Amino acid sequence: MNIDHLKKLLEGVRQGKVKVEKALQELKTLPFEEIGCATIDHHRSLRQGAPETIFGEGKTAEQIIAIMRKMQDKKNNILVTRLERQKVPAIKRFFPKARYYPQARVLTLVNHPIKIIGRGLILVVCAGTSDIPVAEEAIITAQTMGNQVEHLYDVGVAGIHRLMSQKEKLMSAHVLIVVAGMEGALPSVVGGLVDRPVIAVPTSVGYGSNFGGITALLAMLNSCASGIAVVNIDNGYGAAHVASLINRL
Amino acid sequence: MNIDHLKKLLEGVRQGKVKVEKALQELKTLPFEEIGCATIDHHRSLRQGAPETIFGEGKTAEQIIAIMRKMQDKKNNILVTRLERQKVPAIKRFFPKARYYPQARVLTLVNHPIKIIGRGLILVVCAGTSDIPVAEEAIITAQTMGNQVEHLYDVGVAGIHRLMSQKEKLMSAHVLIVVAGMEGALPSVVGGLVDRPVIAVPTSVGYGSNFGGITALLAMLNSCASGIAVVNIDNGYGAAHVASLINRL
Amino acid sequence: MNIDHLKKLLEGVRQGKVKVEKALQELKTLPFEEIGCATIDHHRSLRQGAPETIFGEGKTAEQIIAIMRKMQDKKNNILVTRLERQKVPAIKRFFPKARYYPQARVLTLVNHPIKIIGRGLILVVCAGTSDIPVAEEAIITAQTMGNQVEHLYDVGVAGIHRLMSQKEKLMSAHVLIVVAGMEGALPSVVGGLVDRPVIAVPTSVGYGSNFGGITALLAMLNSCASGIAVVNIDNGYGAAHVASLINRL
Amino acid sequence: MNIDHLKKLLEGVRQGKVKVEKALQELKTLPFEEIGCATIDHHRSLRQGAPETIFGEGKTAEQIIAIMRKMQDKKNNILVTRLERQKVPAIKRFFPKARYYPQARVLTLVNHPIKIIGRGLILVVCAGTSDIPVAEEAIITAQTMGNQVEHLYDVGVAGIHRLMSQKEKLMSAHVLIVVAGMEGALPSVVGGLVDRPVIAVPTSVGYGSNFGGITALLAMLNSCASGIAVVNIDNGYGAAHVASLINRL
Amino acid sequence: MNIDHLKKLLEGVRQGKVKVEKALQELKTLPFEEIGCATIDHHRSLRQGAPETIFGEGKTAEQIIAIMRKMQDKKNNILVTRLERQKVPAIKRFFPKARYYPQARVLTLVNHPIKIIGRGLILVVCAGTSDIPVAEEAIITAQTMGNQVEHLYDVGVAGIHRLMSQKEKLMSAHVLIVVAGMEGALPSVVGGLVDRPVIAVPTSVGYGSNFGGITALLAMLNSCASGIAVVNIDNGYGAAHVASLINRL
Amino acid sequence: MNIDHLKKLLEGVRQGKVKVEKALQELKTLPFEEIGCATIDHHRSLRQGAPETIFGEGKTAEQIIAIMRKMQDKKNNILVTRLERQKVPAIKRFFPKARYYPQARVLTLVNHPIKIIGRGLILVVCAGTSDIPVAEEAIITAQTMGNQVEHLYDVGVAGIHRLMSQKEKLMSAHVLIVVAGMEGALPSVVGGLVDRPVIAVPTSVGYGSNFGGITALLAMLNSCASGIAVVNIDNGYGAAHVASLINRL
Amino acid sequence: MNIDHLKKLLEGVRQGKVKVEKALQELKTLPFEEIGCATIDHHRSLRQGAPETIFGEGKTAEQIIAIMRKMQDKKNNILVTRLERQKVPAIKRFFPKARYYPQARVLTLVNHPIKIIGRGLILVVCAGTSDIPVAEEAIITAQTMGNQVEHLYDVGVAGIHRLMSQKEKLMSAHVLIVVAGMEGALPSVVGGLVDRPVIAVPTSVGYGSNFGGITALLAMLNSCASGIAVVNIDNGYGAAHVASLINRL
């Protein structure tokens, strides 16, 4: 039941064509979404600039193409994350304008120019070179969501002076995404240097008792610095999403 | 907005006192629960015989009494679980008809006689004497929810002949609740003997590498017998609740 | 020793051909199953419509064919679960009527039409598209066991209005199987909306700290909604089995 | 070496009183913090309205009083978290204006009126009554840090309609702090309803396989909703701190 | 149905007093235990010298006394394990001959002299002084079950020469029980020195990442020495029980 | 320093060629193994019938052949465990008499006929067909170590009557090796039926929350039956080794 | 057999009073420790300055006094760790010169002045005030073992400038002991600043998902800085012991 239908029903009541009891009955049983949740969807359509997102892992190229074609109708920008390289050529045959970032394993299809709607700079900081793929996923996601993004690489805690020498850049950021594997100590140090929200992303980089990123995850949750919140292991996309929401406020 | 209000609104429309647009506006923004969820609550009130339940752990006697007094207005039966003994006297001063079962740590207040609405027998089976408190919580809950309940105690897998000698009783049950700690093997054996749904309840009984019931929980989830579903450790109440829903179908 | 043999023995005693002592001796030492468990097997043979089931994982096509040929003698329907696609052609050469469901990784061989013996509707609800294989395993199992089955897909908790709009379908079910990976929250929401038993199936869908389904499993065991029991991770078959037993009561 | 000293040194060089080599030597060995980190401290002192915070757990009343007396010299507001009730009277003897919130286990000492510097509303949402202490810690922290704060209690996922009926309040918030124990599903549902950053706080409320909050923590990290970041178990203070930083941007 | 009854039934058949069909019916439904399991109990009564055992933890003195009084009728020896000291006086009032071993937390009641039925020596080896309570539980259990028992204390792996100097005693044992906490390395070293079965008992002695004995348990299960089998943490009784069964072969 | 050298030294002292002080000095510093441990090796060589064992996993065919050639000089029987099939042909070229058991992944080279030195029967019991490889490893190991071995397959706890019907065979065994995956309940049931030592072997068979055998391992360690000791997951060889030591006593 | 006895034996051989064969026999069977391990003990007695150590946890005051009295005979210095305060008065009655350090829970009895035998400075660095007890245990242990010890407190990673300002002190140390709880990041930063061995001590300080120090332990093991080795949680004694061994080289 959409709003037109609802209007017609009320008109029927007004004109005496529809009995009050019958209208009451229909209103009582009308499915939830047709009134209440229409608002939600409308609200969502107001979020201009936000790309439609597809989680590529575990989907075939054909499935991804099918979803992209549906999305294409709305002319929104599209972001595909966790996309293995071998699926890209098939997708590009259908969407020649699509662009693939192999390190980040992300594909974007920009149907209309991305408008910067984020209020400040999102800075992506990362410790080791092995953390860069996760950092890149965050960067491209944040850019596609309409943010100005910069990065600071190779500033691990075991060479603290390299980080310290970048204090001004750190302080220029509105929101920081800090990516680290191994012992996951970088967000604590960064969080102690800035007065901005820090989104910490543990990565599965490491070996031995790293447990695929659990060590870094736990370290970040237990940080002695305040102002830090954590997303799931290797979840560069999720960090960029929450950072974008923050940056739009 | 309750149904009376809704009726009045529609009458206003019919009589021309309320404009269609105004009614439309009001209907579009009316809070969800006032239409959609009225149904839910109504539906819930149809569940005759179901007691109101209070989880007693971590609440003071005063808090429990306050909640019970509110419930009392609806004249429903009341069930308080996880109730430490020392809180009982204070409660009994307010509700002299309340009855406390110390082993199960459960208190009941029966305001109207419990009607048997379950279709068959719920049989509570338990291995060792240390599992009995959890079994008793399940028994009293199931009884209070309107089921015929019997039990079979001390039929552990290390003395399998005692269990085997009760095969007929096992087979007479409609639904079985099987409570076991330590290695948690009893549901597997019972599940292989009957063709009825078995709700398995791991208990925290054990020591060493029992891990407060995790061993029994894992064993039950990994049972080689089919027809078994599991609830949380020591959750006799939860097992009885789901068994009651099954028994009413 | 089957019942015919037992009868013959007693006849021999009656006719004086067999001495009482000899009969006594034979009875005392007869293996357990030949008396006591004959009942079980007889009982089991009463379960019409239940298919014979083979767990396909870790068995070669040849082993599966051999088991199916034995089962075939009894003319029961056959269900093979966890069957990798590459084993199917070899099986189909022997059993051309067999049908394979690739997404569910299930093969059925229907020797006699499936009779609906379940009393109500089993509804299989599932959150994300990645959970569908487990849901499909549950659906085909439940159908083959003689139940009317419907499903509700793509109703995850992060888009709660889609689920809410299906409240009536949810409430029409006799038993619900709710399949979810990631944070495993769907059974809690569904369990709060219906007054029917909910069998929750955690899936191994997720990444990072999902731990192959442990997160969803723990969430379901710790659900704040009552009326929920849980089966093992990805165990669509087990959920359908217990749901079938419930639906037959 | 503060800036005055540095200026004097350069003046000395200019006037020829200090040799270049000597100045060079002094500059090379000057301790880090005296130049570089002065900026930090200065920067920190710019954060008006931020209270000085003491983590009370494991400190004696005497230790807390000693720290508060030092802080008092700067006339900042003071927040003591995780403060057991029995330490309060001793503290109040020294600081009669201090106010203790027993449920939140937080003490505040407001030396100058708190100025609202947060840009929007921080909404603290919480599922069960047992989660309220953590929610209260978040509320008082956020208020003391200069935010307008409201709350929404008892809106658990097992009674989803209560949450749905508050959709407008949810959408009015700038930042949301969602507190939940047990299966930790609430942030997923809330995160799907709003387009604002959600800070999720798992609590140690639960039993059985809840593992002191690990289940809720994992569920939140694995949420299928985007826009969620997580802090440590029971860390209401930490959630409020990061929410405050977000709200000031 | 005992054997007399069975004989009578067959006689009835022989004499034509009982119809074959009726006898058949009775035989088909006779409960399992009355034939099959009689053998088990008879067999068990052959185990002379084995004491009746009560697990004392979580039982009140009254419950223990009640069980002991029943056992007393059969005049067997009695062993109570995990018995807290404060329950002893009450028990001794009823059973003045009972003897309590405070370190082992074991009580014995010897109604008839213990006959040595074990074939060789059981040697209990233990590393640190903190492991002695578990070792003592094993010693008294093994003695009460009719074995010759000796012990070797304070021979930890960090002072390997003390162990090496006892090689002859080690080699004189028939079965060895090796008790160790912390890193649980002792069974590996002992297992490499002897050609006898070693029952390893991890203890919960340790701190930090010892995890209440898990570290020792895992080390023992992963021993590079062959000939080692493991019982649960702190389970001195269980080790002695299996060692006794071995020693009787 | 071997015994000949020692003798020569003492002769030198006797003949006055070697000073007492010099002999004393040499004796004080002589390496441990040359006196003390000679005994050990001698002792070991007394263990007739015991095969030399090679753990094949992680070794190349060439490495295995090299070790076998050295062993061959002593003319002992040889047992290679955890041997992948593809390494077998290369080994057989060198040792044509070697025999490979593909299911058990074991290779034997019998240089002299195996003498039965075990005193009784070792019975290997196993629940599901997937546990058979581990059971076979145990069987071949035990046979090669000089034991009479029988087995009982497919007697899982979910079909308890099949196990019960084999009670006499169970009771005929001297030592039992019970192999089970999934919930690992079989040793508890068997341990309750016999009065012989039971060596329990958890297998990694299972899925979902089985954790590669941890569930079965924990269940076995927490068995409510006495007389059970446990070896590591899938360690059929280890179980047979300890069972052989027991069987030789 | 001590050295005197050995000498007498060799004299007997020299004088022809003892046959070579008899001497050979006696030497072959002499217990290990009497020759080989005398060297060890002798070697140990060379370790001047090392105190005798008693682990106080789980020992009664009486047991500790008994051990101290035996040690006292050798006139060594004595160190008692993990000593609860309430046991101290009883010990002091016997040993009035003993000194107790309540924060470190350590008691020392200095019978002869401690000689500095360590070659350089041991620097104990610690992050938060709650880590100080563990740091103090390390300091007193290291001092008692003859080292010059200094400390650096309150230099956590969230306020990195305080640590940076102490770079020269850090670089002056020979060996560093770095104590940290929570996320355990401090050793990584320190290890990146110095070229000396760092012994990292995780503490159980923290809450939520800290798991009693596991988070800090894992972080330290996974440090991205080289030159770090780790001891068990809260093991200040162990860190000081290994640092002392290093400092003596």
Add this chain to the structure above:
Amino acid sequence: MNIDHLKKLLEGVRQGKVKVEKALQELKTLPFEEIGCATIDHHRSLRQGAPETIFGEGKTAEQIIAIMRKMQDKKNNILVTRLERQKVPAIKRFFPKARYYPQARVLTLVNHPIKIIGRGLILVVCAGTSDIPVAEEAIITAQTMGNQVEHLYDVGVAGIHRLMSQKEKLMSAHVLIVVAGMEGALPSVVGGLVDRPVIAVPTSVGYGSNFGGITALLAMLNSCASGIAVVNIDNGYGAAHVASLINRL
């Protein structure tokens, strides 16, 4: 800003060419590392003999070659760890003098002869043959860092006499690296025999409940011997690094 620049600035001030305010401004904002951390780098360049190290895992041959070429400019020796064999030929084409150690998976490029700067012997001890790759990584690392290194292989705790016979070699070492998988007991025994620092390296060798080295790691952390510190699983490089730092003191 390097020192030359700083000198020039001060000269400018002295000559009146640069205003004090301008110099002050420049000094206040100069990046940290250019003064403070220059010292660090200078200090590092003093560490003669230390090779530049590349962690090879997860890097392509091309990436490794690029890093090596940069390093080559400084003419330092180079060490590449965790290098898979298939990447070696490409690297050797660029660096024909490079040498690959396949077992240790290490590549070295020795540009100038390694000078022994370690003060004593580093002894690498290892239990089983499967631990040798980790031991070799430690050996080559320690040699390349300028130490005299020896090793002792195949001295596991289950054959303790082989270890005991090498006591003198053990005692000759300055620092010991002890490598062990499975139950990880070797460091405890070695630590009890020597008075030197022991760096323990757990390996992922084992199966069943070994958990990829966790069992060995925990055992080593919980060692009853003092003087042991632990590095991460399989981290031969890390052990050699810290041992080298110790050996240089």
